[in-house]
Amino acid sequence: MTPTPVLEAQPPVLEAQRLGKRYGRRVALVDCDLRVPAGRIVGLVGPNGAGKSTLLQLVCGLIAPSSGSLRVLGARPASDARHLAKVGFVAQDAPVYSGLTVADHLRLGAHLNPRWDAPLAQRRLAEAGVASGQKAGRLSGGQRARLALTLAAAKRPELLVLDEPAGALDPLARVEFLANLRESITELGASAVLSSHLLSDVERVCDHLIVLGNGRVQVAGDVRDLLASHHRVDAVPPGADVIAAGVVRAASPPPGARSASLEDVALAYLTRAVGAVR
Numbered sequence: 001m002t003p004t005p006v007l008e009a010q011p012p013v014l015e016a017q018r019l020g021k022r023y024g025r026r027v028a029l030v031d032c033d034l035r036v037p038a039g040r041i042v043g044l045v046g047p048n049g050a051g052k053s054t055l056l057q058l059v060c061g062l063i064a065p066s067s068g069s070l071r072v073l074g075a076r077p078a079s080d081a082r083h084l085a086k087v088g089f090v091a092q093d094a095p096v097y098s099g100l101t102v103a104d105h106l107r108l109g110a111h112l113n114p115r116w117d118a119p120l121a122q123r124r125l126a127e128a129g130v131a132s133g134q135k136a137g138r139l140s141g142g143q144r145a146r147l148a149l150t151l152a153a154a155k156r157p158e159l160l161v162l163d164e165p166a167g168a169l170d171p172l173a174r175v176e177f178l179a180n181l182r183e184s185i186t187e188l189g190a191s192a193v194l195s196s197h198l199l200s201d202v203e204r205v206c207d208h209l210i211v212l213g214n215g216r217v218q219v220a221g222d223v224r225d226l227l228a229s230h231h232r233v234d235a236v237p238p239g240a241d242v243i244a245a246g247v248v249r250a251a252s253p254p255p256g257a258r259s260a261s262l263e264d265v266a267l268a269y270l271t272r273a274v275g276a277v278r
């Protein structure tokens with residue numbers, strides 16, 4: 001996906017400088033620098049405990065930084081009601097109220113959100129085969145994920161933030177959900193950040209990657225730039241910038257190099273991060 005000049009002129013969706021977060025004595029994020037332009041679908045990957053949920057909660061203003069600064073859509077996260085309305089959040093495990101019906105959820109959404117798009121919500125749920133009279137607790141995992149996504153999308157946010165949105169889904173439901181997610185983001189003309197443990201999910205939907213490891217940003221950038229600047233090699237050329245075994249960073253491919261996949265790039269940085277703490 002090529003970003004349009006209009007989107008490039010907008011303030012960055014995320015801008016972090018030396019961002020840090022501690023929970024008591026436990027350090028979750030350290031010195032994170034990030035700049036994500038508007039219009040991107042960002043994949044946030046990293047092992048358990050890397051700080052993904054913490055970063056997403058900071059972005060939504062649910063928690064406050066311990067150090068450094070963070071701006072989201074050009075302002076402090078959740079700085080006022082207008083800013084809150086611009087960000088749609090789907091927390092881990094697609095939380096919904098199991099005792100309420102789908103229609104109850106839509107009524108709540110309409111009541112709480114000034115820019116609520118009722119036709120969009122109804123159409124999206126009809127496409128997913130989710131009946132409005134059904135109790136949310138009786139929905140399948142895939143339907144529940146679609147309901148949670150629909151509730152966030154119908155706010156018509158400028159930024160959608162999703163924490164492991166497909167985490168509980170089987171492989172087929174996952175692929176269907178991710179296709180739907182990509183469609184929703186395009187329809188909204190929004191930016192999005194989603195965390196995932198699965199690099200295949202990120203490859204399927206994202207055009208920007210952030211790899212977190214040990215609470216630090218290991219690498220971040222547009223997917224096409226990362227793929228253009230990382231290469232697989234059998235023998236490391238002299239003076240090469242080696243990220244991890246078999247993967248080097250260079251503006252142009254060294255002789256005999258092969259293309260690296262996004263998975264190669266992300267794994268190389270994660271491997272390096274693990275090595276750094278041993």
Ligand SMILES: Nc1ncnc2c1ncn2[C@@H]1O[C@H](COP(=O)(O)OP(=O)(O)OP(=O)(O)O)[C@@H](O)[C@H]1O
Binds near residue numbers: 027046048049051055
């Ligand atoms: N509310 C909290 N209180 C104390 N420590 C916390 C809290 N939330 C997260 N942490 C710690 O902060 C670190 C980062 O956690 P976080 O949940 O952000 O990681 P994650 O990458 O989302 O992990 P996972 O993939 O397992 O969901 C971990 O060491 C975790 O134990």
